[in-house]
Amino acid sequence: MKNIFEYEEGNGFLYKIDPLIKIFLLVIFWIVCLYANLPQLLVIVVLLYATAIYCGLHKRFMQQIRFFFIFVFPFILAFHLFFYRSFTGESMSLFFFNPQISMEGFKMGVFIGSRLFCLLCSSTLFIITTNPLKLVKRLSGINIFGYRIPESVIFLFIFVNRSITLIFYDLDQILDAQKARGFSIRQGKIKDKIKGYAYLLIPLFTISLERAQKQAVALELKGFGFRHKRRKK
Numbered sequence: 001m002k003n004i005f006e007y008e009e010g011n012g013f014l015y016k017i018d019p020l021i022k023i024f025l026l027v028i029f030w031i032v033c034l035y036a037n038l039p040q041l042l043v044i045v046v047l048l049y050a051t052a053i054y055c056g057l058h059k060r061f062m063q064q065i066r067f068f069f070i071f072v073f074p075f076i077l078a079f080h081l082f083f084y085r086s087f088t089g090e091s092m093s094l095f096f097f098n099p100q101i102s103m104e105g106f107k108m109g110v111f112i113g114s115r116l117f118c119l120l121c122s123s124t125l126f127i128i129t130t131n132p133l134k135l136v137k138r139l140s141g142i143n144i145f146g147y148r149i150p151e152s153v154i155f156l157f158i159f160v161n162r163s164i165t166l167i168f169y170d171l172d173q174i175l176d177a178q179k180a181r182g183f184s185i186r187q188g189k190i191k192d193k194i195k196g197y198a199y200l201l202i203p204l205f206t207i208s209l210e211r212a213q214k215q216a217v218a219l220e221l222k223g224f225g226f227r228h229k230r231r232k233k
Helices: 019-035 038-054 058-083 103-128 132-140 151-180 190-199 201-221
Strands: none
Touching: 019 038, 019 103, 019 132, 038 058, 038 103, 058 103, 132 151, 151 201
């Protein structure tokens, strides 16, 4: 699962686009997705799938689709199906105490799920086709009227990019450790898989927080973010 969000060398046209141009196109794509209706979002999904096939990313794109429609889309659909009227009806209340099935909520769940799917898939296509080193080089080389992008902003952008891969790497490590002890979530039913992955959130968050703390200490020891000021004699 970890290779879903990990950069690998490829020969598709997405690999050849300049990272800065790719960021600009990604932002434009997000804006289009936010203002598109359901039929347009379905067309965008088909375009994303065709792009993944053309760039040789068919298997990894199918892993994204399976992950989204097993763990994310059912929750969005169920939430809007039962609690949509609690927020939009005439008698609004705390949604946990007023579950009502509605077709409007079902349609809204499909619409929100499709939009989120387009946003996530476009972001992952950007991550897995963009070399982090080239991205850092291009971002650090931007100079507009003598102003450069702050190093902290560049680091935050790359840190978020890299953290996504590390989180899924940690998830695979936890699953392999459980499998070595005779317990495997991947071999159970879908319902058991959803419960099993939910129980993994605590160790996953713990590992992520420990890594973030170690990285913060390492950056502080290296003096990241501190500027040397000369003293006048």
